[in-house]
Amino acid sequence: MKFLRYLIPVLFWGSLFSAKGYKLDIYYSYLSFILNSKERIVYGNPYELGFYFKQIKKSLKPSQILVEFSFYPVAYFSYLIRRTDYYDNFEITENFHILKSLSAGYEEPWAISFLFGNVWAFKHPKIKNRYQGVGYMGFLFSFGNKQIFSNMMYKSGWFQVEWKVKGIRYTFFQKFKWNFHLGVKFQSSNLIKDTLYFTVYRDNTLFVSSYKKAILPNLSIKLKTELSVRDLSFISQYFLIGKKFRFKKEFFIVEFGFLYQKKRKFEFETLEEE
Structure with missing residues (x-):
């Protein structure tokens, strides 16, 4: 099927490589720089x-400044595919669309x-020439x-402030990732609601079963709650849970989740699409 040529490069891009300062991933890719500070090592x-x-x-107690340029491939490519004749082929049922x-x-x-905070590089005390995370x-x-909402892109300048604790850590026994943050997001367009949100994400991969x-x-668990800045009324709830299974040396994950939207964040009737 012709529409697969749009999906396959995205899904198999995966995590091509990830290292300190840059990462390529189908969901979240970035390039970052640390300013005015020497490296902080945690053993x-x-x-x-x-x-x-x-x-x-x-x-x-901030002591470093980090600048990051981020790109979200799945979100952007889903928007591009929506502009083609192949978009409807990704619809499985009336209430389920792959993209x-x-x-x-x-x-x-x-x-x-x-x-404005701190960046830690993780290393093992006996293997000092190799990083184990950040x-x-x-x-x-x-x-x-x-x-972007519902695979449609809109022009709206936005500004976001967060308190964040995030990282990834590899050891001989396991790998775990985490991201906890509380933030507020303001929009230049009055057709998109300003939001207050709280997110919890934690993921574990166990290499040694003993x-x-x-x-x-x-x-793997991800939870995100959004409220309206104006009156603190409930807007949406996102929840995703996944269980990993090991087959030989590879891991496979089965995920289940939902996105419940009580109030609309976008006024589609008057908001101009790109």
Whole structure:
């Protein structure tokens, strides 16, 4: 089928490579630079919950500035496909569309961000020439000029302020990723609501099944709640949970989730599409 030529490059782009300062991924790709600071190294394999509390405490004492340029491929490519004759081929049922499901939760094609906080590089004390991940914490200021909703793009300048604790950590036994943030987003268009939101994301991959210290092994959870800035009324709830299964040396994940929208964030009747 011809429409697969649009989907296959996106799905198999995957995580081509990820390293300190840049990452290519189908959902979130970025290029970042740390200004005015030398690298902060964190050694050892700390207890996961205790490590989160250390990050939270350190986030309130900024000492570094990070600049990031981000791009969201699935959201942008879904918008491009919507402009073609192949878009309807991705609709499975009246209430289920493949591209809408893949891009759910991603509302911008790109962004520029400034983090005022701290960046930690993780290493093992006996393997000092190899990184085992990176952690970010502090206050994030982001802005952009486009919004995407239901695979349609709209022109609207936006500005976002977040408190964030985020990172990825590899050890010999497991890999875990986390992203906790509280923020507010303002729109230049009065046809799009300003929102207050809270997000929790945590993902674990267990390499050694006998390792007993792992918390919720091979489980992925993402939760995002949005409220209206004007009156704190409920707007939407996003929830996604996934369970990983190992087959030989590979991991496969089965995910289930929903996006409940109580109030519209966009006034489609009067908002001009790109």
